[in-house]
Amino acid sequence: MIRDYYNRNALDEKLRGAPRPPGANHLAIGHRQAVSMVLAVAGEEDSVEKLLSSATEFTGRFSAPGEWLVVSENDTPEGLQRRLDALCSDKAHIVDQSEARVLFRISGPSMRRILAKGIGLDLDPNVFATGASANALCGHIAVNLARTGEDAFELLTPRSFAESLFDNLMTMGREYDLTAAFAA
Amino acid sequence: MASLITCPHCGVRPKEEFAIRGDASLVRPAPTASDEAWHDYVYVRANPRGRTLEHWQHVGGCRRFLVVERDTFTHEVHSVTDGAAFARENGK
Amino acid sequence: MTAYRLTAGGLVDRSRALSFSFDGRPLRGFAGDTLASALIANDQLLAGRSFKYHRPRGIVSVGSSEPNALVTIGSGARSDPNTKATVAELYAGLTARSQNRWPSLGFDIGAVSDLLSPFIGAGFYYKTFMWPAQLWEKLYEPLIRRAGGLGRVVLERDPESYEKSWAHCDLLVVGGGPTGLTAALTAARAGLRVILADEDFRLGGSLLSETQAIDGAPAHVFADRVVAELQALPNVTLLPRTTVFGWYDDNVFGAVERVQKHVAEPLAKLPTERVWRVVARRALLATGAEERPLVFGGNDRPGVMMAGALRTYANRYGVAAGRSVAIFTNGSAGYQAARDLHAKGITIAAIVDGRVAAEDAAPEGTRVIRSASLIDTRGRRRVSGIVVERSGFEELVACDAVGMSGGWSPVIHLACQRGAKPVWSDTLSAFVAPDVGGGLRVAGSANGVYTLSGCLGDGAAKASAIASELGFKPTQDVMPETGEEADPSFTALWYAPGAKSKAFVDFQNDVHTKDLGLALREGFGHVEHAKRYTTSGMATDQGKLSNINAVGILAGMRGVSPADVGTTTFRPFYTPVSFGALAGTARDKHAAPTRKSPLHEWARKNGAAFVEAGPWYRSAWFPRAGEKTWRESVDREVLNVRANVGICDVSTLGKIELFGPDAAEFLNRIYCNALLKLPVGKARYGLMLREDGFVYDDGTVSRLAEEHFLVTTTTAMAGGVMSHMEYCSQVLWPELKVRFCSVSDQWAQIAIAGPKARSVLQQLIENDISDAGFPFLAAGTVTLKGGLKARLFRISFSGELAFELAVPAGFGIAVADQLMDVGRAVDICAYGVEALNVLRLEKGLPTHAEFDGRVTPDDAGLGRMVSPHKTDFVGKHLSSRYGLTAADRMQLVGLKPVDREKDIRAGAHLLREGMKPSTLNDQGWVSSACFSPVLGHHIAFAFLKSGRERYGERIVVWDKLRDQEAVAEVCDPVFVDPENARMKA
Numbered sequence A: 001m002i003r004d005y006y007n008r009n010a011l012d013e014k015l016r017g018a019p020r021p022p023g024a025n026h027l028a029i030g031h032r033q034a035v036s037m038v039l040a041v042a043g044e045e046d047s048v049e050k051l052l053s054s055a056t057e058f059t060g061r062f063s064a065p066g067e068w069l070v071v072s073e074n075d076t077p078e079g080l081q082r083r084l085d086a087l088c089s090d091k092a093h094i095v096d097q098s099e100a101r102v103l104f105r106i107s108g109p110s111m112r113r114i115l116a117k118g119i120g121l122d123l124d125p126n127v128f129a130t131g132a133s134a135n136a137l138c139g140h141i142a143v144n145l146a147r148t149g150e151d152a153f154e155l156l157t158p159r160s161f162a163e164s165l166f167d168n169l170m171t172m173g174r175e176y177d178l179t180a181a182f183a184a
Numbered sequence B: 001m002a003s004l005i006t007c008p009h010c011g012v013r014p015k016e017e018f019a020i021r022g023d024a025s026l027v028r029p030a031p032t033a034s035d036e037a038w039h040d041y042v043y044v045r046a047n048p049r050g051r052t053l054e055h056w057q058h059v060g061g062c063r064r065f066l067v068v069e070r071d072t073f074t075h076e077v078h079s080v081t082d083g084a085a086f087a088r089e090n091g092k
Numbered sequence C: 001m002t003a004y005r006l007t008a009g010g011l012v013d014r015s016r017a018l019s020f021s022f023d024g025r026p027l028r029g030f031a032g033d034t035l036a037s038a039l040i041a042n043d044q045l046l047a048g049r050s051f052k053y054h055r056p057r058g059i060v061s062v063g064s065s066e067p068n069a070l071v072t073i074g075s076g077a078r079s080d081p082n083t084k085a086t087v088a089e090l091y092a093g094l095t096a097r098s099q100n101r102w103p104s105l106g107f108d109i110g111a112v113s114d115l116l117s118p119f120i121g122a123g124f125y126y127k128t129f130m131w132p133a134q135l136w137e138k139l140y141e142p143l144i145r146r147a148g149g150l151g152r153v154v155l156e157r158d159p160e161s162y163e164k165s166w167a168h169c170d171l172l173v174v175g176g177g178p179t180g181l182t183a184a185l186t187a188a189r190a191g192l193r194v195i196l197a198d199e200d201f202r203l204g205g206s207l208l209s210e211t212q213a214i215d216g217a218p219a220h221v222f223a224d225r226v227v228a229e230l231q232a233l234p235n236v237t238l239l240p241r242t243t244v245f246g247w248y249d250d251n252v253f254g255a256v257e258r259v260q261k262h263v264a265e266p267l268a269k270l271p272t273e274r275v276w277r278v279v280a281r282r283a284l285l286a287t288g289a290e291e292r293p294l295v296f297g298g299n300d301r302p303g304v305m306m307a308g309a310l311r312t313y314a315n316r317y318g319v320a321a322g323r324s325v326a327i328f329t330n331g332s333a334g335y336q337a338a339r340d341l342h343a344k345g346i347t348i349a350a351i352v353d354g355r356v357a358a359e360d361a362a363p364e365g366t367r368v369i370r371s372a373s374l375i376d377t378r379g380r381r382r383v384s385g386i387v388v389e390r391s392g393f394e395e396l397v398a399c400d401a402v403g404m405s406g407g408w409s410p411v412i413h414l415a416c417q418r419g420a421k422p423v424w425s426d427t428l429s430a431f432v433a434p435d436v437g438g439g440l441r442v443a444g445s446a447n448g449v450y451t452l453s454g455c456l457g458d459g460a461a462k463a464s465a466i467a468s469e470l471g472f473k474p475t476q477d478v479m480p481e482t483g484e485e486a487d488p489s490f491t492a493l494w495y496a497p498g499a500k501s502k503a504f505v506d507f508q509n510d511v512h513t514k515d516l517g518l519a520l521r522e523g524f525g526h527v528e529h530a531k532r533y534t535t536s537g538m539a540t541d542q543g544k545l546s547n548i549n550a551v552g553i554l555a556g557m558r559g560v561s562p563a564d565v566g567t568t569t570f571r572p573f574y575t576p577v578s579f580g581a582l583a584g585t586a587r588d589k590h591a592a593p594t595r596k597s598p599l600h601e602w603a604r605k606n607g608a609a610f611v612e613a614g615p616w617y618r619s620a621w622f623p624r625a626g627e628k629t630w631r632e633s634v635d636r637e638v639l640n641v642r643a644n645v646g647i648c649d650v651s652t653l654g655k656i657e658l659f660g661p662d663a664a665e666f667l668n669r670i671y672c673n674a675l676l677k678l679p680v681g682k683a684r685y686g687l688m689l690r691e692d693g694f695v696y697d698d699g700t701v702s703r704l705a706e707e708h709f710l711v712t713t714t715t716a717m718a719g720g721v722m723s724h725m726e727y728c729s730q731v732l733w734p735e736l737k738v739r740f741c742s743v744s745d746q747w748a749q750i751a752i753a754g755p756k757a758r759s760v761l762q763q764l765i766e767n768d769i770s771d772a773g774f775p776f777l778a779a780g781t782v783t784l785k786g787g788l789k790a791r792l793f794r795i796s797f798s799g800e801l802a803f804e805l806a807v808p809a810g811f812g813i814a815v816a817d818q819l820m821d822v823g824r825a826v827d828i829c830a831y832g833v834e835a836l837n838v839l840r841l842e843k844g845l846p847t848h849a850e851f852d853g854r855v856t857p858d859d860a861g862l863g864r865m866v867s868p869h870k871t872d873f874v875g876k877h878l879s880s881r882y883g884l885t886a887a888d889r890m891q892l893v894g895l896k897p898v899d900r901e902k903d904i905r906a907g908a909h910l911l912r913e914g915m916k917p918s919t920l921n922d923q924g925w926v927s928s929a930c931f932s933p934v935l936g937h938h939i940a941f942a943f944l945k946s947g948r949e950r951y952g953e954r955i956v957v958w959d960k961l962r963d964q965e966a967v968a969e970v971c972d973p974v975f976v977d978p979e980n981a982r983m984k985a
């Protein structure tokens, strides 16, 4: 018996049904992406950071000293693992988190006001610039927050919290007619 | 109690992102140390009015244990340093 | 008709009439009115009854200091008690009800307590209701609560929605009057991120009732112009209808915005109220000053109001509280009110001035009585005259309203909320803000600057200084032209001498001068004692009007300066904030986040009943058609696992991966058992202690590679164990080269248990999982047919042949479906945590019901796990201390009811037969119990004194909670397969 198993997104239940057209403020759920945790070997933190920031195939997001979440839009989880192994397997431990994290891509003119309802970070672009990333709490839920543009952010959250975070974000975005759908 | 803590790794964060573990000045005794030393380490705590060192874990951020030096009376935070660096310098 | 709407003037929109009701009476006001101004326009000055004496009380003030006009707005679940009519913005359809009266506002039976007032002075409650104590709860308290008290709380579910938001700024300006507006504008033009908050629905503060011109135009035009400029700036956030209620450490402010309190039908997409947490680099208090009431005989009669309030009602709202107004003043503000009212065509009956001489100009033709005191008022539910005393002569002056002006108190509440005490200023005859450092500064009237030009200038100057300090370049603004200004002086008058009737200090709590005298005589002269003794300043208005007079009167009685009396302690909140607003969205299901297993939907479609376990929803059992009770389902699941095979979702267990050359050493130190030599490809049970020697958690440790481990934790302790490991690695042993990472969410984990587990699982897996190929406690990576990589562990929590299969979370449901499909031929079933619990009890495996923080490894029968050879591990030293190794400790045993029909429940205590239940006779307790379908009777785990020596003994299971007793036999806690033959099959 040989079979391909179906991979189910944690938000399949929440986003069932025909997608509605995205509004100005929109939440797109990444359907498939590869995410890895890179843990630098003691003493190799700086060199790992350099290697990660020099790469163009993925973005490294700061999680903790010597720890980054690497997100790739194009790689499979196995592909990203191979790519990171080739890059820094001698300097870091690489843990696949593709199934452990759900990617919330959120953008629109009211984004800062929406996120301020849950996140205590100052999201002024002079303080948290495009390209910046950090672990933070959104309400009671741990997220990794990254700014991908003036009005665009990405949140990575543990899969088991995804439905709760989704509900929270939709409540936070109610005032600004936030829409949601799986990313195209 | 401070409203904001400046994590050396993550920047200024609301106190809700942190969990306080307690006295950071304690040094774990050797396993062969006296019963008294172990009793003091596990059970006895000062309750100072003034400056104190505490472990605050940035659970909502980098998850590092930080050493927060703060004043229990004025609520002023004097310094926040990484717990591992602090441990290496003190008693290790 | 005495109070009325002026024919013209004011900032209300006379083209937009709004209908509303008060106590059922339909009334009309205009857009721009508050409920109070609309009530005045309708000659409804009487607004409530006082707390203690039930005296009729009218509107006194024009803002959030209002002590009297507390009403309930709205109806049913949407009613808001204790709302100040003076800040409630009028809207079409508003319904308001007066409070604290029965049967009606005009006729209140409780008013009889006013006649009894000689008997219910200060301290009355403390003295009268002390004995007998048992009557307090049954009689006195309900009685007092019915008689006193203000609005009624609604017991229905609150239908409003609330939210919270963070805000960050360079400068928070609190107050949108002349000071706040120029400060905000100066800072905004310099490029600072500015937030301007004001509790009013219209920004402008005193400018909205000011008759003085600014740059040749009415003051409110200037305010509108500034607001318009601010509104257009991207670095400015304007927050009208927002009260900054608290100042917290690190310059964080709490504010509540009444987003939709002023609309009849709130929009679903907006909250009713929003709590802001403002992180401000700098803050400027531009909160103005509060006019002081004067304490004179009969000063609580409806119609007696603040002079400034009369002025604001006339100038801003176009309403007059009376046709003939008497002014009682000790400063220039009373004259200004008189001039403005006079200009609106209102008669000034007289100005009674407590001072000997003054240069203030009275309106043309107005009688001024100097060196005089107001000693009483006349009228029933409305003032009809005042009694003025001068040089021993009394005179009755007819009037239908009284304006009182006792000077000014800067509003400095926020500046004093973090411990610093207000400072008395002899120059200002007022308490002013203490120096609280650069983060929070005070400007304008709040800073004792009372002229308009002074306020405009102070706001701009302070904002300029702040801008420079933060590295911004303030622009050189030209100050607006304000023209000539009146002298704002006053002479403090705490108590008008010669009162002929009660002279109230605190209107809301009915505290009058004699109460303060009594407090002093009885030894409660300290300001904090006097407050509690008399309840002065303890009402919902927190004494915004009254506190200063109470301090002045106490000072006078004690013969000291108000500086020596001091003030009571200031604390958040400045004005009351609803619980709903403070909770925000964190209510009902959103009170805390919920977590869902990757197999949640699989369980749901298989009919699972879910149980909340911390944040998780776990499948508890899977009822099938015809099963009437949960026990039937659980019994079937257990028997099926023992006879065939079942699968269970165990994804919620904590999973942590560790890497590094010191990972093995690290694990060896955090578990009490030996792990250094765990071979690659093997799993081992691990027991974790706390440093005090008691069991913390248990789980499995698998070595996936030489320097790569995976540990599991119990569901409940997953977060705690992770933190504990981080503490050990970062703080205790930073020299160990180990890195770890939670992988709990990466994997869907399925337990497959039962004699047919292998045959089912082998159909999905490429690798050989025979006992030879994958023996008991094997652990490693396997490949599912089709190529999916998974992890497999041969561990058992049921005593059966069992595996745990971990697949990447997204594939969990597909793999579980496939297992159910291929297992159908051998009657596979899904089982939940209830069956899991029965299976582990039958097999004698303790878990957190046993590890309750008081249990050592030896207590739980796991003493042999504690390695005697390791030099160190968490808990090593204290686990060997005397108390933890004593022979008479409570030890884990099994129990079987002697009468097999009897049941045993967890929580019951154990007694020797014939012994009375007592702490001394206590022999132990039952930690877990269930019905064992395999044995056909109840079984239990218990901790029994020296229990392992007592197998075979009979013991009484005493269950006081259910008033049951059963006799049980003490036995080994392993009820099924003690030889482990099934598990190792």
Ligand SMILES: [Zn+2]
Pocket (backbone or CB within 6 Å): B007, B008, B009, B010, B011, B058, B061, B062, B063, B064
């Ligand atoms: Zn941090």
